Amino acid sequence: MKKFLEKIVHKQEPKFAKGGKLEKWNPVFESFMTLAFTPNITTKKGSHIRDAADLKRTMMTVIIALIPCLLFGIYNSGHWQMVAETGNRDLVFWADQGTKIVNGLWIVLPLIVVSYGVGLTIEFIFGILKGHSLHEGFLVSGMLIPLIMPADVPLWMVGVATAFAVIIGKEIFGGTGMNIVNVALTARAFLFFAYPTSMSGDKVWMNGLSDRLAGGADNLDGFSGATALGDAASFMSYKPVFDSAEALINNYSMSDSFFGMIPGSVGETSVIACLIGAAILLITGIGSLRIMASFALGGLATGFLLNAVGGNDYFDLPAYYHLLIGGFAFGAVFMATDPVTAAQTSAGKLYYGFFGGMIAILIRVLNPAYPEGVMLAILFMNVMAPIIDHYVVQANIKRRLKRLKTA
């Protein structure tokens, strides 16, 4: 296998080299070549030896960390599709596994294909224009995008959103490492504001539900496709779905929420899958514990604060419960920790995470127009991260200036 590939590389390389026939396509060639081989680039001066870690392995590890969420998301999507078909929300979760997996794959794989297809095409075009091989950032973004989409989202929307995120969110800033806001969340935010009816509400979380409702399926009378967050947000309206926080918790039990057996975006529902991912990221040292922990702490603290204030049923929702429902865990583990868009200083990461978690819960509870606040909170903190870093850097500068005065 190795020999075979090496032969191909050596045979094809001259064609793509400078002056070769296919010189323009060199970035594409290089991208594939460097997938199979760590290239033969050597150091010139300075440090003659280099660490074995590179961006490819870093990004690959993140993708591996996403696999539990992906697998669970596939099954969960299949399950809720079946729920929408039968109109029975109390359908047993661990039954008909085969059908659910197959259906889930039918839902999730096209999302992944569209996301990677559109995104990588654009990345390659920019690579060819700018003359560099594929930068690895999108390998993760391309996996994140399907996982934060509702199962019923039309594929063309995913394509448009991915294109928007890659071009406007990243490439115009200079590509991987230069973007201001998280690429995957940019895609989601784009759809959230451009096509709100396809991104929130109580019809989008189960594949096929909106079509069946539009077609007037008769077994869906009084059926709700809402998520826990949607129902929770209704506390702030005139017609709450549940009459108390307790009733909500009884409906979306703690274990269901923890394992992820609730409707929601494809990959976000299972807290345990997110925790496995978090463990992988933390063991390998890629994810920042500071961000994850402070994000969770920020959410909890705000939850407790709201509990203490009290006043309505949503305020009374137990603080820890916020961490279990919606995209909080997924956001904390995979979105907030994006090193490019998060705060870059150690101290800054703590503030960044804490305020991110806090704002996520505040948006959820205080703004009934947006049932889920995690996406908006992280995007907001992405924008704020440079300011946080600025103050951390200033503190460092002041500390060193002070040294001069005391000396």
Next chain:
Amino acid sequence: MSKTVKLRKGLSINLIGGAEEVISKSSVSKTFSVKPSDFHGLIPKMVVKEGDSVKAGTIIFYSKYNESIKFASPVSGKVKAIVRGEKRRILEVLITADSELSYEEGSVTKVADLDGETVKSMILSSGLWPMIKQRPIDVVADPSKQPKAIFVSGFDSAPLAADLNYVLKGRGDEFQEGLNALAKLTSGKVHLSLDGKGAADASLSSAKGVQINTIIGKHPAGNVGTQIHHIDPVNKGEFVWTVNAQDVALIGRYFLSGKYDVRKVIAVVGSEVNKPQYFEVVSGMNVAELTSDLKSDNVRVISGNVLTGEKIEKDGYLGFYDNQITIIPEGDHLKFAFTEGWMVPLGFKKFSNSRLFASKMTPNKKFALDTNTNGEERAFVVTGELEKVFPFDILPMQLAKAAITDDIDGMENLGIYEVAPEDFALCEFVCTSKIDIQDKIRKGLDLIAQECM
């Protein structure tokens, strides 16, 4: 008043091929070289011509912008060639050595009887001055400036570095005399830093007239920059001078013998060397003899250590400041991703400071690393990794970014005056994005030297 500094950050890279404690005398090689490129920013003005006869210690060129800084021939013989590069820039001066060395005769004087100005002018006129470097900018010290302190690191923590305890064994007199001379050059203190890990040789630990500090930690604990930062940091407008410990002994030897005698002990190390050991050599010598007994042909010969050294040819010349020759395999071949490249499943054989490879679980294992970058250059993505190996109260990534963007204010504020490129060597090593950080810092320092000094 001695200080003990404990460092938590850093990284000791365990490489195969440490030197055995044997000193062989190298036969005197035919040609020697003095390379202006060893002295950053130097523009030499030649004093000798091709074909001139020189003695060891004869001045062969001086600095165009500071005529008092002179450079001497390490051996006696004939000037074989003045090698020039683009725009007639002088690359090196080659000298064919006599079989028996003769020296420029100086006077033998006790440093204790001299005043500071005399010591300074003696070192300057002898050609030994370039051994004294300055912070900021990390260039040969400007003799017109007053240093607030002089730092000598008594140990080298770089990978496979020569053990100074061994190198300086029995040379306590020379070392002490060198320290005495340095003490005359500053109104402040001379700091000597010793390794907290083990007892230092008597030649170092019994040094007098200096403040002896103890540094405990991984590399770069032995880097003089780390020591300055934690003991007496450089602020804007201040100067600190630094001298390699072995060069201190050479300065001492000059005062004791009156001769420019730059015989020194270096280590020849690295995974590709069959018998890694110490050699007594003369500074600037041709290394062909030392690099003849190798395990393979496709090697990188480095004058200096693997983190900061200069790439030289197999028959190249030992750098002015270097105490070791390191020889490691070249990494100029494709590495199949699954067996030896980026996607190896576990990676017990891939050394990394990150926890992305299983090798992190065997911290004491020794590795034979090659010169492959192990990946392509990218923009900075991963954060927090540089900080782990950078034991300064300075933000390394932010400073590097300021240097890359020519942000003078930013560099000044973030501490550019305290650092040398070598302080960033480990940052460069661990950088996931494979950015040549040392080079960026050097360019930043050049800009500062040009605009602010």
